[in-house]
Amino acid sequence: MQQEPSDMEQLQEQSISTVAQMLNDCGIDADENSIETPTEGQLANLLSNLLKYGVLIASAIVLLGGILYLIRHGAEPAEYRVFRGEPSEFSSPAGVLSAVLSGSRRGIIQLGLLLLIAIPIVRVLISLVAFLLRRKFIYVSVTLLVLASLIYSLVGAYY
Template sequence: MKKFFSNYLRDKDIQQLIGKQLRIGVITSSIIVLIGGVIYLIRHGHEQPSYGNFTGVREGLTNLRGIWQGVLENKGMNIIQLGVVLLIATPIIRIAFSVIAFLLEKDYLYVVLTLVVLGVIMFSMSGGLAG
């Protein structure tokens, strides 16, 4: 009974933790996007938008190193993109949390299934698919 109770508590804790992690991820990235957005609008607000023809965004915005480089130079676009990357990372981090959660529950079948999901995402991240 005591063991059941502690297991139950732990399970609940993990659900709370996942919920909290998702919320913190969304809030943090929105704040970063907002800060970057203000800098971007102050510097480029008077220019004209050009999204009519697809050229792809400029070089420094498509990989982590380039984005970080621009953040160090206080570029608004790069700070926004940092927030966007953090937002994309939020559900991925949630999966990593779930691996730990299922490990603690000793549910090894779901540890494997969760790792498969993580593997698929890592595979698509690897860059070979970027075309």
Template sequence: MSANRSNLSERQFEILVGNLLRYGVIIATAVVFIGGVFYLINHGNEAPNYEIFRGEPPYFSSPEGVATAAFSGRRRGIIQLGLLLLIITPVARVAFSLLAFIRQRDSLYIIITIIVLLGLLISLSGN
């Protein structure tokens, strides 16, 4: 009976992770699309100037800056937020895997997943 319950919870976890990845990508795509539409509405008729290079504004160098730009209505900020959501989706998958391994008390996979999650979070923070 407990083996059946374990398989059921593993199956439920697989469904949860699958939905997390699916809906994460759908939401990220929708946010990028909406930001792109708003950007094109305001800048679609402008001719690009390739003679002058303009890098990303400094506030796009951190997740907090991206979120602030997006929630203040900046169109490029909305696009960047969608891309950030797309990056965060697999990170959330690793975090959910960690919870599953903790629940299963699988210490080897807990350690490996913590290392992977820390690496992802450090790279995401820009440090």
């Protein structure tokens, strides 16, 4: 024989479901005890998609350039006695773009590598803008420090 729940039990169940619904609406995960607003979730999705698809696109460009290069030069013997550095046209992004537009297979590979380098920089820039908009200045300062170190490492290679 089954008894009907008392009023007190019904009230407890109702309050538990109400609290769970409120936590869910606020973005609080009961398992992780973390608060995440919808804009933070959207930013996280944007940044993860940028990294994921950016790396896939850059890798596909490098692969395409590598395949095209091997089709043309794959049967040539390698000359290991003489070291030949990177041509001067690949020492700047403008040179890489002009090489790609002229049909250079090595230029396509270099373009993919440039994109691979640019993806984390774009990610830091997007984070910086998001932190500025939210007025989280401690994160802005840390992000500026990261951005400065990334730029210094790129510029330092030329000087």
